[in-house]
Amino acid sequence: SAAIEHSIPKSLHSFLASPKQLLIDGKWVDAVSGKTFDVFDPATDQVIAQAAEGDAADVDLAVAAARRAFDLGPWSKLTASDRGRLIWKIGDLIEANADELAQLETIDNGKPLGVAKAADVALAADMFRYMAGWATKIEGNTIPLNVPYAPGSQFHAFTLKEPVGVVGQIIPWNFPLLMAAWKLGPALATGCTVVLKPAEQTPLSALRLGELILEAGIPSGVVNIVTGFGETAGAAIASHPDVDKVAFTGSTEVGKLIINAATGNLKKVTLELGGKSPNVVYDDADLGMAIAGAADAIFFNQGQVCSAGSRLFVQKGIYDDVVAGISEIAKNMKVGSGFDATTQMGPLVSREQFKRVTGYLQAGIAEGAEASAGGAALDRPGYFVQPTVLKHASENMSVVREEIFGPVVAAMPFGDDSELIGKANNSSYGLAAGIWTRDISKAHRLAKSVKAGTVWINCYSIFDAALPFGGYKQSGWGREMGHAALENYLQTKSVCVKL
Ligand code: ADP
Numbered sequence: 001s002a003a004i005e006h007s008i009p010k011s012l013h014s015f016l017a018s019p020k021q022l023l024i025d026g027k028w029v030d031a032v033s034g035k036t037f038d039v040f041d042p043a044t045d046q047v048i049a050q051a052a053e054g055d056a057a058d059v060d061l062a063v064a065a066a067r068r069a070f071d072l073g074p075w076s077k078l079t080a081s082d083r084g085r086l087i088w089k090i091g092d093l094i095e096a097n098a099d100e101l102a103q104l105e106t107i108d109n110g111k112p113l114g115v116a117k118a119a120d121v122a123l124a125a126d127m128f129r130y131m132a133g134w135a136t137k138i139e140g141n142t143i144p145l146n147v148p149y150a151p152g153s154q155f156h157a158f159t160l161k162e163p164v165g166v167v168g169q170i171i172p173w174n175f176p177l178l179m180a181a182w183k184l185g186p187a188l189a190t191g192c193t194v195v196l197k198p199a200e201q202t203p204l205s206a207l208r209l210g211e212l213i214l215e216a217g218i219p220s221g222v223v224n225i226v227t228g229f230g231e232t233a234g235a236a237i238a239s240h241p242d243v244d245k246v247a248f249t250g251s252t253e254v255g256k257l258i259i260n261a262a263t264g265n266l267k268k269v270t271l272e273l274g275g276k277s278p279n280v281v282y283d284d285a286d287l288g289m290a291i292a293g294a295a296d297a298i299f300f301n302q303g304q305v306c307s308a309g310s311r312l313f314v315q316k317g318i319y320d321d322v323v324a325g326i327s328e329i330a331k332n333m334k335v336g337s338g339f340d341a342t343t344q345m346g347p348l349v350s351r352e353q354f355k356r357v358t359g360y361l362q363a364g365i366a367e368g369a370e371a372s373a374g375g376a377a378l379d380r381p382g383y384f385v386q387p388t389v390l391k392h393a394s395e396n397m398s399v400v401r402e403e404i405f406g407p408v409v410a411a412m413p414f415g416d417d418s419e420l421i422g423k424a425n426n427s428s429y430g431l432a433a434g435i436w437t438r439d440i441s442k443a444h445r446l447a448k449s450v451k452a453g454t455v456w457i458n459c460y461s462i463f464d465a466a467l468p469f470g471g472y473k474q475s476g477w478g479r480e481m482g483h484a485a486l487e488n489y490l491q492t493k494s495v496c497v498k499l
Pocket of ligand 1: 170171172173197198199200228229230231233234235236238249250251252254255257258
């Protein structure tokens with residue numbers, strides 16, 4: 001049926017109808033060009049809002065505002081304690097507006113409302129609070145010296161940790177609010193100022209967050225938000241001569257463009273990129289738990305998770321049972337509007353993403369994989385695809401090598417550990433891995449052997465503000481979350497005093 005199967009919650013009407021402007025120097029402004037772009041509801045393919053289309057001219061203004069707030073203050077003049085207090089307040093305001101923020105994620109990204117509230121919004125609030133605590137705990141060291149060519153001299157040497165400066169942050173559409181929080185949290189805690197570019201597919205929650213940031217009392221110019229496209233606004237941030245660091249989350253392909261763009265002024269770069277993460281089920285696993293966990297590892301967030309367990313390796317004796325179990329879950333999943341409380345999987349984020357995922361489904365089947373569940377789009381408006389399990393997958397297929405970023409898992413059998421480790425690491429990516437076994441030694445051995453930034457044992461997709469996340473190999477540079485994230489936003493200055 002062509003009927004629009006949900007209506008936009010009343011509480012969002014006025015926010016969606018108001019002009020969606022850029023946040024520059026504490027004020028909401030139109031793009032210099034006056035241009036806007038359409039924002040879509042992925043469940044209905046309808047336009048729900050217009051956002052300002054920022055480009056290089058707006059990025060220039062935003063960077064200048066961030067530069068002033070960094071160099072002249074007030075941000076740089078606040079005590080760490082005051083900074084921490086303001087960051088904490090952002091967390092409080094996110095929590096106070098949790099329902100509205102979750103609704104914005106659902107209307108803009110498509111994800112189920114309950115997931116948006118329990119995962120995206122709750123984790124975003126927690127990220128600001130976690131990072132608020134770090135503001136007062138950024139310390140250097142005192143360092144004893146032994147200078148061979150200055151015998152008898154005494155020195156007092158120490159390090160200062162200083163914010164890196166003006167930071168450009170470019171984020172994706174899969175967790176729009178949470179990715180903003182992962183980026184802004186450590187930048188603000190360390191005393192940096194920011195130009196943030198949300199993904200063009202999902203600008204809404206970041207703009208609402210911008211309002212909350214002002215409400216929290218974060219001074220003008222500290223956080224600037226420029227909505228717009230990657231090739232224009234994003235590229236202008238990455239190449240800007242007055243941006244000191246760029247932090248990017250997105251595809252590996254664009255990550256390489258960011259590195260190139262950053263060479264002009266050699267700005268610091270951190271990248272959180274794609275993945276094709278192995279999820280391993282041994283024959284001694286708790287099979288009920290492993291099957292449910294493996295399904296969740298790929299179907300969570302419609303599979304639009306950089307760390308999704310998209311390559312499923314199952315030990316030979318239980319391969320058929322595990323594939324049948326996950327296929328059963330896939331077939332019974334309720335796919336629909338994120339506003340329907342019974343929905344387990346929403347639409348993909350965009351028409352482009354829909355084409356990409358359905359293209360992979362066709363390619364995988366043409367290459368000889370067999371869909372034991374799903375395998376096609378849903379025949380309805382919106383960007384819906386079936387949760388899909390591909391069996392008879394092999395290592396040279398595109399669906400096994402390349403990141404699909406959709407609800408598609410490729411299942412492959414393995415015999416022993418050495419075969420498994422070779423296969424699991426046979427990827428240009430190295431973001432995450434899952435291991436399901438009751439054998440604790442085996443689990444730890446494999447955790448050490450797998451080249452991945454995060455290893456989940458008897459669980460999957462567990463994220464916490466305190467737990468570092470990031471990639472080996474072509475999955476990225478640097479870590480987000482945890483205190484590891486702070487280092488990316490700090491310079492170390494050594495000071496040496498002759499006594
Ligand atoms: P996807 O292909 O999944 O949409 P992208 O890596 O293209 O992921 O997008 C992630 C973010 O990077 C978005 O905010 C997008 O606008 C931005 N982006 C895309 N291309 C560029 C580019 N050439 N330079 C800077 N940012 C870009």
